Amino acid sequence: MSNSYRNGELITSDVATDRALLYGDGVFTTLVIKDGKGLFIEEHFQRLLKDCHQLKINNPPLNDIKNSFASIIKNINQGIVRISVSRSSGERGYLCVNPIPVFWISTSQWPAHIETFRASGINVRYCQQRLSQNSTLAGIKHCNRLEQVLARNEWQSDDYQEGLMLDTADQVIEGTMSNLFLVKNNQLITPNLTLSGVEGIMRQKIIEIAKFENIDVKVTTILVDDLNAADAAFVTNSVIGIWPINRIDNHCFVQNPLIKKLQQSLNKFI
Amino acid sequence: MSNSYRNGELITSDVATDRALLYGDGVFTTLVIKDGKGLFIEEHFQRLLKDCHQLKINNPPLNDIKNSFASIIKNINQGIVRISVSRSSGERGYLCVNPIPVFWISTSQWPAHIETFRASGINVRYCQQRLSQNSTLAGIKHCNRLEQVLARNEWQSDDYQEGLMLDTADQVIEGTMSNLFLVKNNQLITPNLTLSGVEGIMRQKIIEIAKFENIDVKVTTILVDDLNAADAAFVTNSVIGIWPINRIDNHCFVQNPLIKKLQQSLNKFI
DSSP states (O other): OOOOEEEEEEOOOOGBHHHHHOOOOOOOOOOOEEEETTTTTTHHHHHHHHHHHTTTTOOOOHHHHHHHHHTTTOOOEEEEOOOOOOOOOOSSSSSHHHHHEEEEEEEEEOOOOHHHHHOOOEEEEEEEBBBBBOOOBBBOOSSSHHHHHHHHHTSTTTSSEEEEBBBBBBBBESSSSSEEEEEEEEEEEEEEEEESSSSOOHHHHHHHHHHHHTEEEEEEEOOOHHTTSSSSEEEETTTTEEEEEETTTEEEEEHHHHHHHHHHHHHTTT | OOEEEEETTEOOOOGGGBHHHHHHOOOEEEEEETTTTTTHHHHHHHHHHHHHHTTTTTOOOOOOHHHHHHHHHTOEEEEEEEEESSSOOOSSOOOOOOOOOOOEEEEEEOOOOOHHHHHHHHHEOOOOOOOOOOOTTBBBBOOOOHHHHHTTTOOOOOSEEEEEETTSSSOOEEEEESSSEEEEETTTEEOOOOOOOOOOOEEEEEHHHHHHTTEEEEOOOHHHHHTOOSSEEEEEETEEEEEEEEEEEEEEEEOOHHHHHHHHHHTTTT
């Protein structure tokens, strides 16, 4: 007796009752395919599992996901893949009885501008949209991303490549699609993500690489004043790698050799 | 060159790139069909429009939604309908260029227990999951509902029919799927929803009915102590109408004639 219609057309697939569609009730991860391989693929699978665990999405079908992923990327030399896990499809309502997780894999083309901005650096602006604080959702790459959507759509021009988001307590947390690092006295500083933000795989890799290179990394609260007092800053995610920030609104940064060094170290992996 | 797969199967429909599925980037409303008509249907359409406007989902196709809704409910005597509007389908990424909103309509059966609990009242518990505060999302019935999902899945037994949610500042805001009202000295008190929560259509109707019946309504901050000091309490939404609360965890309420009076007034409409 339950029916679903999209733009007036009956949808017979249970896609229509997918809880990711109804409630954003799922998690995802985005990664790069290069030379036919998923970069940091095991880390991405482990993050999916960890995020599922934190949201009590039980028994995500990891083996099926891995097999499907391998088959789908078989003929892709370079590209981007998003892997999502939804809690289940099923009945209306927030309660989920006998959930059976669903996984989605989407491929898209490698955009040429990614490498350009690694070399040239980017312009960044502060977004008006704030991130809310909630320790039970912080860090997780879940499918409730309205705050990021609203922030990213505050501008449509090409003048800015990323926007920085503050939380409701005026702390600088991250970019709309990236994590943030500051360079100050040859130390790396990155925001604490215990109350909001996404713990990116690339953020973790940068921290590991920095430690390997004997660069000190501090995870702490960052305010706008800290950014203004920094020597340099950059954003990271699994697709862009490291994009140096040339300016944030009217505040300019100069090039910093430490960022170049990190990029070179990262290039061994990506 | 973009492809999407669900549980390993290629999905050719652009459902796979629906932004509600990817990011919870949409809004919805749920209403009752009775005697072949949508209850408070105009209010629900207006709320959809208002919520779209607040999230900058531009030009939702209201006429198409209305026509499709009329056609879909034609043969339904009694049931529940969810209407959703997603910002668009399309490319990967938070930025949405040239969006074309998509609408979804789903029907489901009328559950018999709804009327039972109007008469018997319900048992309620406090949820551990907190609601985050964010003024730009507060009040809106958007598709980012992970907090409600996590809260509602804290229990699976039939011993409790609803859970109450506090925000991160210890204010009592609402039920997982309902709005909350207290009765105190023949006055109605309902939580302020400027920082979190959903402004339900039925909440608004209750406020209107109370005013018509010369019952004072106060919208304010509510703490657990206020609930414990109340004479009575009830929850509301467009499907359940009014469910009196018999107890919250171990705190019991007695029946209150004001709730019965509101139910009788509401019965003229539903």
